[in-house]
Amino acid sequence: MTTESSEMLGMEGDMNIPELQRDLQRKYKNVGSEIEAMWRAFSPKQRETAMRETVGDGKRASAPKDKWVAFLDLGKDYGGWLKVNGEEGRLSMESMAARSGLFLPAHEGQSVLWRQMTTLVHYNHLMEEILELGSSAQVKKKAPAKAYKDTTNALANLSIDPKPLKASISTIIAQAVEQKLASEDYLELLRGEPVVLHQAVQKTNYSRPELVPDELGRILPLITDIYISRAFFEVISTALQVVVTWDYIVRLVHMLDGLEDKVKRPLIIQELSNVCHLEYRRAQIAFQREMSLRPGVAGSKFRRITSGGHSRVAIKGKPSDVTTTDPQLHYILRLCHTDTNHKDAVQWIQKLDDHNTQHADDRQRLSETQVFALGDLAIIVSFMHSLSSCLTMASRSTKAGVFFTGRVDRLNEELSQYKAEADFGDHLVPMDSILKPQAASNALNALDDYMVERSGARMGSLYDGMLDECLEDIEQKYADAKSYLQKDMKTNAPSPTGEKASTSFRARERREKEKTRPATASTHEITPLAPQEPETPLAPSSHFKVKASTALVFDTLFTKSESRGSASWTDFVAAMAELGFSVTPKGGSIFTFNPPETMVAGSITLHRPHASDVEGWKLLWIARRLRKKYGWSAETFEVV
Incomplete structure (x- = not known):
């Protein structure tokens, strides 16, 4: 008898029964005792509420003793199907199915798998609903929506002057330092306040590009808990990159203060322009990701594109298609469009702010996370706007001034591999476990240990030395440029961005460096802050x-x-x-x-x-x- 095997009969995407069963098992291991106590304490009305929230538009079982058919082996090949060749093979398979009950005809097997899958999905959801209803930690509850009110003239007249007054270099430095401190404070909150970490992971998990319909309207049903780990990884790595980016911007602007050298100044300006554009693109993609959520003001205007196992979102049609029918949506799509640079973004933010001020009801079409993402985009746009009034900025280049952006791109490519394989479910499942200080701390420590195992260094250490190396490259490029000028030659020598090495090679190299590195803390830590760690704020000048x-x-x-x-x-x-x-x-x-x-x-x-x-x-x-x-x-x- 010959057979042909196939993958699991299931829905499109990565959701499968073994993963869902593992999720349920992990939830019970982590919070099973709490859920049992809550369920026993619930009134019949509360139990009904939990069940109704779980099944949505489905129907509850008519009796709690309903019995469902299940396969016995929950291994990696569970749900696979075999295609037999020939009459003898068919008869043999029917005989095996009759004797063991482990094989079912395809039409029956699909129904069994579907029922098992939906059952496990509902049980996973039910456990989360019980925790939601029974938890006394009200910090995670969303506040009731309140009507937005324009209460002061300052709040009612949002604007970015399209032609700003010339800003001084000291003003630019102050703005950059302010954003560096703000990004550091946010990373510290992620490390020290579970409620902040929970909110960030939840937002990132539910705004995944995989949840956006593709060109055929299909949504990948990626609802297994493994994506919580990936969201957690992304939250920490992104926050760390933002800190390092603003740190580098501060250093570059400081270098420009009083610098008149006609060779070195353009080198630094080009590097600064590329770094600012990197942060602009990060903020723009984050805003686009939030706006692609459904339901939402712009959700229907995005589609998912999946290639090589990676998904991204793109705008359907043109922003100009809704210029007259929905001006607010038009401005939003303009800000999301990849052709919109930071200069154009100034006017679109201005127009969107003016529209929301004049039409208060339209502002309510935006969610809290969407407004926050818009604010992040406005920060870098405003900074680049002020910077352009102080300096003659260079256009973005993919060849010159890529000391920092080249390193970040290579590191992000490496981190994406680690993110895809990360699993911190013992600390993060269910997601509300993050609200517990010990669980949040354990997850952060587990992330650092995971990075040491995979990359050869802690996550913060991956950025240690990067900025110094970039500045050293600038100095070397400057020395080379002066040498070329003295010899009457062109200064088009390639930037020393380094050769692309394999992930395993870089990991081995880092481990060797760690052996000779002093045992000092990383300047970019992600490990949890002690709950009672005393802060050392500036002493107030007076009461x-x-x-x-x-x-x-x-x-x-x-x-x-x-x-x-x-x-x-x-x-x-x-x-x-x-x-x-x-x-x-x-x-x-x-x-x-x-x-x-x-x-x-x-x-x-x-x-x-x-x-x-x-x-x-x-x-x-x-x-x-x-x-x-x-x-x-x-x-x-x-x-x-």
């Missing part, structure tokens, strides 16, 4: 005597209680105004608060929340930024 309403705002921000409340954004702006701050809108949801001249710490840039209140992880972020920037605490403010 402020303020109104009771202002003191209440800062008390809410700086409270150490786990059950934090919320603060109105309007009240926060008013409180900052009482301290002498002025507010400058930067476009999107970004505002810069400029302190009075008596404060030497400088301005601070913050995201305005989508709703009218500052709460949850955003409350933590703003509090951390203010604490580290100005040294404030709840005790800094005294009621008059």
Whole structure:
């Protein structure tokens, strides 16, 4: 008898029964006792709610003792099918099926697999619903939607001046340093605040390109828990890259301060232009990813393209197709389009802000994460806009000034391999486990251990030395250029970006370096911060005597209680105004608060929340930024 084997009979994509069964097993191992206690404590109404939330439009079983047929072996070949050749083979297979019950005709096997698959999906979902209903950790609950209100003139007139006044190099340095500090604060929040890490992983997991329909309207049913691990990996690696990128921008701008050398200055400007474009593209892709979600204002305008096992999203049609029918959508698609550079993005952010100001209801079409992604895009666009008023910027180049971008591209290619094989489910499944400090800490430590095993170094160490190497390359390029000029030759020598080495070779090389490297902490750590780690903020110059309403705002921000409340954004702006701050809108949801001249710490840039209140992880972020920037605490403010 001859047979032909095939892959599992199942839905398109990577979802399969062994993975779903493993997910269910892991959930029970991690939180099974909690779920049992919650279920026993539930009222009949709560149990019905959990079941209805689980099955969606499906139907609940008519009796809890319904029995379903299942295969016995849950190995890697589970669900595979065999095609027999010839009459003898068919009769032999029928005989085996009758004796063992392990083989079914294809039409029956498909039904069995489908039923098992949907059952496991529902059981996995049910466990998450029980945790959601029974958990007392209200920090993860989404606040009720509130109508957006334009409450101050500053908030109602968002704008980026298309022709900015010439900015000084000191202003540019201050802006770059501010964003470097903001990115460092966010990474520290991911390391030290489980609620922030949970929000970021959840957002990344549910905005995967695989969940966007392709040209035929098909959605990859990738709902197994392995994608939580990949989202977690992506959150940490992206946050780390943003920190390093702004760190490098700060160094380059500092080098340009007072530099008049006609050979070295263009080299640095080209490098700076490429690095800024790298960050612009990262922010643009992140915004595009958020806008491609369904349902949503722009979800139907995107399609998934899968090639070589990797998926990405692309715009369907042209942005101009909706210019008159839906102006807001037109501006959004323009910002998402790959042909839109940072110069063009200025006007589209301006138009989108103006539209949302004039049509408050349309602003509600954007989700909180979409508004936040727009703000991130506005930050780099605003910075490049100011930079262009101070320097004559070079166009992006793929040949010159690629010391940093070349290294980042190679590292990202390597990291993508590690992300695809990462599995931290023992700490991250179910996703709400991240809200537990110990689980979040264990996941971060597991990620660092995984990177040592795969890459030969901790994730932060992969970036250590990169910036110094880039600056050394610039100096070498400068020396070569001067040498060529002295010999009357062209200065078109290729940039020393290094040869592409295999992943295994780079891992071995890093392990050898680790043996000779001093036992010091990486400058770009991702390991968890100690829960009670004392912070060392700047000492406040003085205490402020303020109104009771202002003191209440800062008390809410700086409270150490786990059950934090919320603060109105309007009240926060008013409180900052009482301290002498002025507010400058930067476009999107970004505002810069400029302190009075008596404060030497400088301005601070913050995201305005989508709703009218500052709460949850955003409350933590703003509090951390203010604490580290100005040294404030709840005790800094005294009621008059």
